Amino acid sequence: MNAITLLDYAGVTVFAATGALAASRKQLDIIGYLFLASVTGIGGGTFRDLILGVPVFWVGNRVYVLICALVAVLVFFTAYRIESRYKLLLWLDAVGLAAFSVMGAAKGLAITGSPVVAIVTGVLTATFGGILRDLLAGEPSVLLKPEIYVSAALAGAAVFTLGALVGLPPYAADLAGFVAAFAVRGGALRFGWAFPSYKSRPGRKPEDIP
Amino acid sequence: MNAITLLDYAGVTVFAATGALAASRKQLDIIGYLFLASVTGIGGGTFRDLILGVPVFWVGNRVYVLICALVAVLVFFTAYRIESRYKLLLWLDAVGLAAFSVMGAAKGLAITGSPVVAIVTGVLTATFGGILRDLLAGEPSVLLKPEIYVSAALAGAAVFTLGALVGLPPYAADLAGFVAAFAVRGGALRFGWAFPSYKSRPGRKPEDIP
Amino acid sequence: MNAITLLDYAGVTVFAATGALAASRKQLDIIGYLFLASVTGIGGGTFRDLILGVPVFWVGNRVYVLICALVAVLVFFTAYRIESRYKLLLWLDAVGLAAFSVMGAAKGLAITGSPVVAIVTGVLTATFGGILRDLLAGEPSVLLKPEIYVSAALAGAAVFTLGALVGLPPYAADLAGFVAAFAVRGGALRFGWAFPSYKSRPGRKPEDIP
Numbered sequence: 001m002n003a004i005t006l007l008d009y010a011g012v013t014v015f016a017a018t019g020a021l022a023a024s025r026k027q028l029d030i031i032g033y034l035f036l037a038s039v040t041g042i043g044g045g046t047f048r049d050l051i052l053g054v055p056v057f058w059v060g061n062r063v064y065v066l067i068c069a070l071v072a073v074l075v076f077f078t079a080y081r082i083e084s085r086y087k088l089l090l091w092l093d094a095v096g097l098a099a100f101s102v103m104g105a106a107k108g109l110a111i112t113g114s115p116v117v118a119i120v121t122g123v124l125t126a127t128f129g130g131i132l133r134d135l136l137a138g139e140p141s142v143l144l145k146p147e148i149y150v151s152a153a154l155a156g157a158a159v160f161t162l163g164a165l166v167g168l169p170p171y172a173a174d175l176a177g178f179v180a181a182f183a184v185r186g187g188a189l190r191f192g193w194a195f196p197s198y199k200s201r202p203g204r205k206p207e208d209i210p
Numbered sequence: 211m212n213a214i215t216l217l218d219y220a221g222v223t224v225f226a227a228t229g230a231l232a233a234s235r236k237q238l239d240i241i242g243y244l245f246l247a248s249v250t251g252i253g254g255g256t257f258r259d260l261i262l263g264v265p266v267f268w269v270g271n272r273v274y275v276l277i278c279a280l281v282a283v284l285v286f287f288t289a290y291r292i293e294s295r296y297k298l299l300l301w302l303d304a305v306g307l308a309a310f311s312v313m314g315a316a317k318g319l320a321i322t323g324s325p326v327v328a329i330v331t332g333v334l335t336a337t338f339g340g341i342l343r344d345l346l347a348g349e350p351s352v353l354l355k356p357e358i359y360v361s362a363a364l365a366g367a368a369v370f371t372l373g374a375l376v377g378l379p380p381y382a383a384d385l386a387g388f389v390a391a392f393a394v395r396g397g398a399l400r401f402g403w404a405f406p407s408y409k410s411r412p413g414r415k416p417e418d419i420p
Numbered sequence: 421m422n423a424i425t426l427l428d429y430a431g432v433t434v435f436a437a438t439g440a441l442a443a444s445r446k447q448l449d450i451i452g453y454l455f456l457a458s459v460t461g462i463g464g465g466t467f468r469d470l471i472l473g474v475p476v477f478w479v480g481n482r483v484y485v486l487i488c489a490l491v492a493v494l495v496f497f498t499a500y501r502i503e504s505r506y507k508l509l510l511w512l513d514a515v516g517l518a519a520f521s522v523m524g525a526a527k528g529l530a531i532t533g534s535p536v537v538a539i540v541t542g543v544l545t546a547t548f549g550g551i552l553r554d555l556l557a558g559e560p561s562v563l564l565k566p567e568i569y570v571s572a573a574l575a576g577a578a579v580f581t582l583g584a585l586v587g588l589p590p591y592a593a594d595l596a597g598f599v600a601a602f603a604v605r606g607g608a609l610r611f612g613w614a615f616p617s618y619k620s621r622p623g624r625k626p627e628d629i630p
Contacts, residue, residue, distance in 0.1 A: 025413025026354055029405035031361040035337075035353070038330070046261065051466065051476050056261050062326040086413060116482040120458070127455075131556070135345070136353055139413075143455070143556055144446055151451040195449035203445025203506060235623025236564055239615035241571040245547075245563070248540070256471065266471050272536040296623060346551070346563055349623075 003174045004106055008045075008057075009067065011099035014092040015129045016041030016068040020075035021082075021089040022137040030076050036137060037072035038065065044129035048104050048121050052111050090189055093130055093142075094152070098181035101126040101156030102174050106164070115161050122157025123150060126181070148188040148195065156181025213384045214316055218255075218267075219277065221309035224302040225339045226251030226278040230285035231292075231299040232347040240286050246347060247282035248275065254339035258314050258331050262321050300399055303340055303352075304362070308391035311336040311366030312384050316374070325371050332367025333360060336391070358398035358405065366391025423594045424526055428465075428477075429487065431519035434512040435549045436461030436488040440495035441502075441509040442557040450496050456557060457492035458485065464549035468524050468541050472531050510609055513550055513562075514572070518601035521546040521576030522594050526584070535581050542577025543570060546601070568608035568615065576601025 019040030023033040042058050042065070049056045058064035082088055104125025109118035127143075127150055134141045142149050160177025168176070187193045229250030233243040252268050252275070259266045268274035292298055314335025319328035337353075337360055344351045352359050370387025378386070397403045439460030443453040462478050462485070469476045478484035502508055524545025529538035547563075547570055554561045562569050580597025588596070607613045 022413075027412055028354070029358070029361070031358070031364060031405070032353065034364075035333075035360045050260055050470055051479060053475055053479070055263055058330075059261060059263075059322055059324075059327050062324060065326050065330055112479055114479075114482060116485050117479055120478075120485055123455070135555070136341070136351070138351070138354060141556070141558070143452065144448070144558060148449070148451070150455045151449070154451060154454075195451070203442075232623075237622055238564070239568070239571070241568070241574060241615070242563065244574075245543075245570045260470055265473055268540075269471060269473070269532055269534075269537050272534060275536050275540055345555070346561070348561070348564060 003171050004103060007099040007103045007174060007178065009063075011096045011103055012041045012045070012064055012067055013071055014099070015044070015096040015133075016071040017075055018089045018093045018096065018130070019068075019133050019137075020072045021079060021085045021092070022133055022139055023072075024075065024079035025085055025089075025139075026137055030073070033072040033076045034069055036133060037075070038068040039136060040129045040133040041068040041071070042129075043132045044100055044104070044125040044127070047128045048107060048125040051121065051124070052108060054107075054111060091186075094182060094185040094189060097126045097130070097149075097153055097185055098156055098178045100129070101153040101181045102160045102177040105157040105160045105177065106174070109161060109164060115165060118161045119154065119157045122160070123153045126153035126156065148184060148193050151195070152181045152185035152188065155184045213381050214313060217309040217313045217384060217388065219273075221306045221313055222251045222255070222274055222277055223281055224309070225254070225306040225343075226281040227285055228299045228303045228306065228340070229278075229343050229347075230282045231289060231295045231302070232343055232349055233282075234285065234289035235295055235299075235349075236347055240283070243282040243286045244279055246343060247285070248278040249346060250339045250343040251278040251281070252339075253342045254310055254314070254335040254337070257338045258317060258335040261331065261334070262318060264317075264321060301396075304392060304395040304399060307336045307340070307359075307363055307395055308366055308388045310339070311363040311391045312370045312387040315367040315370045315387065316384070319371060319374060325375060328371045329364065329367045332370070333363045336363035336366065358394060358403050361405070362391045362395035362398065365394045423591050424523060427519040427523045427594060427598065429483075431516045431523055432461045432465070432484055432487055433491055434519070435464070435516040435553075436491040437495055438509045438513045438516065438550070439488075439553050439557075440492045441499060441505045441512075442553055442559055443492075444495065444499035445505055445509075445559075446557055450493070453492040453496045454489055456553060457495070458488040459556060460549045460553040461488040461491070462549075463552045464520055464524070464545040464547070467548045468527060468545040471541065471544070472528060474527075474531060511606075514602060514605040514609060517546045517550070517569075517573055517605055518576055518598045520549070521573040521601045522580045522597040525577040525580045525597065526594070529581060529584060535585060538581045539574065539577045542580070543573045546573035546576065568604060568613050571615070572601045572605035572608065575604045 016037040019036035020033045023036040101122045105118040105122030108121030156177045159180040160173050163173030163176050226247040229246035230243045233246040311332045315328040315332030318331030366387045369390040370383050373383030373386050436457040439456035440453045443456040521542045525538040525542030528541030576597045579600040583593030583596050
């Protein structure tokens with residue numbers, strides 16, 4: 001099993017776990033756990049494969065769906081023991097984000113050869129599953145928070161792509177991308193890192209605009 | 211016209227009607243009815259075909275879009291007579307859910323030969339149109355309710371797939387899947403069936419977590 | 421550069437600008453601008469290409485992603501000067517809607533030869549990016565407002581398709597479609613045009629239904 005396959009399984013597993021934790025927060029039944037775990041675990045990669053025009057990864061390999069199902073059942077029976085499911089969700093999401101930013105960029109680069117496309121598919125793969133989870137579970141979207149999130153995926157995809165372009169051995173480029181993304185997102189979670197912003201005025205409600 | 215084609219047209223028709231009823235609840239104009247009816251009627255099948263990598267079903271056959279348009283116009287002129295549009299919406303949605311759980315599983319099984327994929331495409335086809343409708347119309351998502359919903363689609367897809375694997379004649383497997391899904395969802399609507407749940411604590415709001 | 425290519429770049433540019441303006445209203449950081457500008461700028465066309473089963477347009481041509489990035493940076497440094505970002509967003513959205521309704525219909529017609537499919541892909545291409553933007557940015561969805569929106573896309577796609585079918589030269593059909601869509605949407609923005617509606621009762625909340 002090479003590093004990319006490992007990142008792939010790891011990403012699906014931890015994203016599936018975040019979906020199941022969101023299901024637990026919403027007090028869904030076991031099928032709700034299965035559904036959210038699957039959507040979150042395989043959503044980002046599905047979108048990536050559709051855009052790249054290649055067969056969707058889990059259609060040809062049942063292992064992915066079975067991982068999601070297994071994780072959902074496991075979380076269903078253990079989530080009640082966890083003190084802060086939301087914190088665990090955020091940290092697992094950070095691991096998945098880092099794994100998928102590299103995985104998505106690697107697949108995009110392998111198929112199109114274009115660094116620009118590689119970076120875009122890296123970011124999409126890493127963020128799409130979590131966005132779907134938050135949308136479906138009615139969680140506050142991580143996109144609208146001041147903390148750094150998409151940037152971490154961008155860092156991971158860019159570092160990996162750069163590493164691959166300058167000829168690093170695959171393991172090294174994968175690792176560098178993963179570490180870059182996880183360090184950025186982890187720093188944001190731990191220390192509240194955020195970009196300096198322009199402090200633009202907040203948008204008014206449409207009905208308040210004369 | 212075989213049983214699968216019949217299920218297909220029936221599913222598109224009733225899902226289009228639920229989209230139009232949602233448009234009526236939101237007091238949209240006629241084009242809003244057309245839009246929501248189309249998205250709901252053909253959304254699930256579109257997603258299924260993209261994932262399976264086959265041509266999207268309504269691109270090659272204009273009948274589907276015309277059904278959605280016809281249903282939208284019909285509901286536009288009659289919805290004001292209906293006493294409870296939401297109840298009608300839920301029951302039509304149950305019919306569509308049952309039809310599409312079988313239809314989606316049948317197409318997934320025919321194309322990939324994998325029972326696991328068949329069950330996933332059955333569930334996705336059956337639930338995706340309704341999820342899109344609720345998201346776009348701002349209705350409370352049926353996913354987050356305690357009542358059984360995704361489970362009904364799972365029951366229909368699983369019963370059909372099992373029936374097909376043990377060699378039931380197509381009509382029988384189709385019918386068994388349809389009846390299974392409709393019975394489960396109908397029971398949930400009529401009697402409030404829900405899975406026993408762990409009664410996990412509800413999730414706290416992110417800002418309340420220390 | 422022919423008229424369709426021009427409409428394509430123009431549509432991507434103005435939709436990217438609306439995404440960046442939404443990011444400004446939500447006080448996101450620069451990466452949030454990049455993300456929303458890209459999703460809005462290339463979202464509708466991505467969906468169109470997936471449905472038509474052709475390679476996604478921006479995967480083979482990096483110019484589109486670079487346009488989105490450039491627009492995002494430009495808006496990031498200038499949006500604070502704009503008095504009403506929401507009004508500007510709405511008018512740019514109208515330009516993009518008109519450009520993409522023609523562009524989407526032209527591509528659908530060229531690939532399938534079906535006028536019905538051309539009109540549907542025109543409407544989808546024109547509206548999907550904006551719907552995604554509103555969903556992700558938590559803006560009130562333009563779909564649920566009484567003003568005419570989807571209808572404008574429908575007008576543009578239908579006028580273009582009709583023009584192409586009766587044999588207008590490409591430039592003329594493109595222009596007629598663009599003008600039709602922009603006139604309808606512009607009229608709705610300026611004069612509050614709305615369809616006469618049935619004044620159906622608003623939907624009750626599910627919990628209020630006996």
